Amino acid sequence: MSSTDKITVVEVGPRDGFQPIGPFIPTETKIALIEELYKAGIRRMEATAFVSAKAVPQMADAVDILTACNRFGDLDVQVLVPSARYADQALAAGAMHLSFVLSVSEKHNMNNVRRTTADSLAEFAQTAKALPSDTKIRLNLATSFDCPFDGAVSPQRVLEVVEGLAAASANAEIALCDTTGRTTPDAVSYLCREVLTRFPGRNWAFHGHDTYGLGAANVLAAIDAGFTVVDASFGGLGGCPFAPGATGNVATEDVVWTLHKMGIDTGISLEALLDASVQAAALPGASAGGRVRAALRGAQPCAGMEVA
Amino acid sequence: MSSTDKITVVEVGPRDGFQPIGPFIPTETKIALIEELYKAGIRRMEATAFVSAKAVPQMADAVDILTACNRFGDLDVQVLVPSARYADQALAAGAMHLSFVLSVSEKHNMNNVRRTTADSLAEFAQTAKALPSDTKIRLNLATSFDCPFDGAVSPQRVLEVVEGLAAASANAEIALCDTTGRTTPDAVSYLCREVLTRFPGRNWAFHGHDTYGLGAANVLAAIDAGFTVVDASFGGLGGCPFAPGATGNVATEDVVWTLHKMGIDTGISLEALLDASVQAAALPGASAGGRVRAALRGAQPCAGMEVA
Numbered sequence: 001m002s003s004t005d006k007i008t009v010v011e012v013g014p015r016d017g018f019q020p021i022g023p024f025i026p027t028e029t030k031i032a033l034i035e036e037l038y039k040a041g042i043r044r045m046e047a048t049a050f051v052s053a054k055a056v057p058q059m060a061d062a063v064d065i066l067t068a069c070n071r072f073g074d075l076d077v078q079v080l081v082p083s084a085r086y087a088d089q090a091l092a093a094g095a096m097h098l099s100f101v102l103s104v105s106e107k108h109n110m111n112n113v114r115r116t117t118a119d120s121l122a123e124f125a126q127t128a129k130a131l132p133s134d135t136k137i138r139l140n141l142a143t144s145f146d147c148p149f150d151g152a153v154s155p156q157r158v159l160e161v162v163e164g165l166a167a168a169s170a171n172a173e174i175a176l177c178d179t180t181g182r183t184t185p186d187a188v189s190y191l192c193r194e195v196l197t198r199f200p201g202r203n204w205a206f207h208g209h210d211t212y213g214l215g216a217a218n219v220l221a222a223i224d225a226g227f228t229v230v231d232a233s234f235g236g237l238g239g240c241p242f243a244p245g246a247t248g249n250v251a252t253e254d255v256v257w258t259l260h261k262m263g264i265d266t267g268i269s270l271e272a273l274l275d276a277s278v279q280a281a282a283l284p285g286a287s288a289g290g291r292v293r294a295a296l297r298g299a300q301p302c303a304g305m306e307v308a
Numbered sequence: 309m310s311s312t313d314k315i316t317v318v319e320v321g322p323r324d325g326f327q328p329i330g331p332f333i334p335t336e337t338k339i340a341l342i343e344e345l346y347k348a349g350i351r352r353m354e355a356t357a358f359v360s361a362k363a364v365p366q367m368a369d370a371v372d373i374l375t376a377c378n379r380f381g382d383l384d385v386q387v388l389v390p391s392a393r394y395a396d397q398a399l400a401a402g403a404m405h406l407s408f409v410l411s412v413s414e415k416h417n418m419n420n421v422r423r424t425t426a427d428s429l430a431e432f433a434q435t436a437k438a439l440p441s442d443t444k445i446r447l448n449l450a451t452s453f454d455c456p457f458d459g460a461v462s463p464q465r466v467l468e469v470v471e472g473l474a475a476a477s478a479n480a481e482i483a484l485c486d487t488t489g490r491t492t493p494d495a496v497s498y499l500c501r502e503v504l505t506r507f508p509g510r511n512w513a514f515h516g517h518d519t520y521g522l523g524a525a526n527v528l529a530a531i532d533a534g535f536t537v538v539d540a541s542f543g544g545l546g547g548c549p550f551a552p553g554a555t556g557n558v559a560t561e562d563v564v565w566t567l568h569k570m571g572i573d574t575g576i577s578l579e580a581l582l583d584a585s586v587q588a589a590a591l592p593g594a595s596a597g598g599r600v601r602a603a604l605r606g607a608q609p610c611a612g613m614e615v616a
Binding site: 181182184185186210211212213214215216217220247251254257258261262290291292294295 | 490492494518519524525559562565566569570599
């Protein structure tokens with residue numbers, strides 16, 4: 001299915017997964033979980049966000065989390081920033097890898113970061129240009145397939161936005177994000193193949209949600225198309241802000257279990273990851289998702305069902 | 309992705325989904341749910357099982373269920389039978405479509421139907437041979453990919469068993485069943501393509517579970533390979549007898565939502581199906597699964613998350 005034998009799984013739980021959790025997770029708990037993820041073999045993580053602490057109180061300890069993460073020498077620590085101002089704050093706090101976020105959909109961008117997409121793109125260009133040479137940048141391209149307000153997003157519109165992003169930064173990795181979980185493998189396959197063909201040499205990532213049960217299917221479609229970097233959240237943490245009660249990000253343990261079963265290496269220990277995922281899913285206020293945790297840690301096997 | 313524009317979804321909830329539920333579901337409740345499924349557009353259903361009422365008390369009302377189902381003139385009603393004796397009982401009760409079950413894996417067959425696979429195959433041959441000309445037969449080939457006791461099942465072994473089945477009946481549809489939910493899309497794709505190539509003219513179906521989050525991914529892999537008949541269970545009912553707490557059959561609403569989103573017709577109304585699925589998931593003792601129900605019926609949309 002895949003032409004690659006190694007996939008980089010970016011653990012986004014400490015940012016995307018923790019962010020919607022209401023009760024503040026003590027900073028030391030976050031750091032302990034991040035350490036467990038590191039010990040499980042995670043070497044790339046979106047660890048926190050530099051955002052309005054008033055709008056997202058859960059991310060108020062971004063400086064402490066970043067400082068703690070930077071102690072792991074070989075952990076590639078991304079921090080999310082929604083604007084040039086917050087990018088400056090993150091860099092001042094020691095960030096070596098920024099995740100700038102903007103949305104293809106105007107309505108979602110306005111709702112999420114209170115700017116037009118064009119304004120966000122200009123801020124991204126400014127941030128990328130001013131970036132120290134030893135600092136990396138990724139662009140999280142939200143609503144690359146579907147918008148919670150406007151529905152399906154046309155691939156043509158995505159490609160136009162990508163064109164602008166590519167011009168703004170020669171090196172930025174671009175993550176195509178299925179914000180709503182409503183895309184399907186055929187659409188993922190099409191868009192991933194298009195960007196790989198049209199923008200050779202660029203680094204890409206796929207960020208998917210499992211809201212409609214297609215989390216793993218969409219990740220596999222991206223990998224099958226040639227992507228080698230995929231986001232996931234331990235415990236399936238994340239929820240879906242537009243459908244309370246529904247699950248969110250594709251679970252890291254589901255992705256790792258699937259890839260290993262298909263003979264694709266991730267460098268991650270599933271058992272150690274599950275230890276961390278079980279704790280994450282049990283965090284007060286957490287909206288957990290994924291299947292593999294329940295299948296492997298839910299209960300003990302019992303006898304078969306005799307039908308004859 | 310698919311070369312077809314119409315897929316037949318076989319609703320197996322009333323058999324595979326109800327079977328593991330402990331508290332007896334009143335027969336009138338079962339019939340009411342079956343009627344809702346019919347009204348939603350389901351035209352093929354595994355409605356009940358003729359099995360030991362002592363081993364599976366939930367199926368004790370098989371005759372009544374079959375009689376009720378036969379009132380829907382254009383509903384293709386499969387009933388599961390594990391042996392020639394139960395096949396005779398089902399035919400005597402008016403069954404027009406039998407689902408004979410046997411397992412590729414010896415251990416699973418012994419555990420499930422207390423016979424060797426060879427003995428089950430002989431009983432299938434006997435049943436198929438004696439079948440009235442207007443009666444259809446399907447073979448549910450359990451553990452076609454993976455066995456709860458022995459792990460991965462080799463495609464070579466499956467193809468050998470299929471060879472015997474094909475010889476035993478020229479017309480039987482064969483359903484490749486991923487009993488444990490542990491197979492992956494690459495393996496599904498391989499085996500589906502192999503059987504289509506090696507046994508031209510034969511009818512096939514794919515029966516998958518969502519225990520590890522690959523329910524939809526595996527269904528899509530089968531369809532992509534050329535299969536046009538797939539099983540699913542409304543509400544994701546089914547559980548997994550080998551991993552209590554884990555979910556079971558892929559949910560019909562997840563499959564239907566996905567296929568419609570990909571432009572593939574099923575003849576099923578998603579909204580009417582969801583009405584039935586919500587009730588099924590709420591049955592006392594039910595182990596429900598799937599994602600789409602929660603995403604579309606779980607709660608009302610709320611505002612976006614502002615990060616800036």
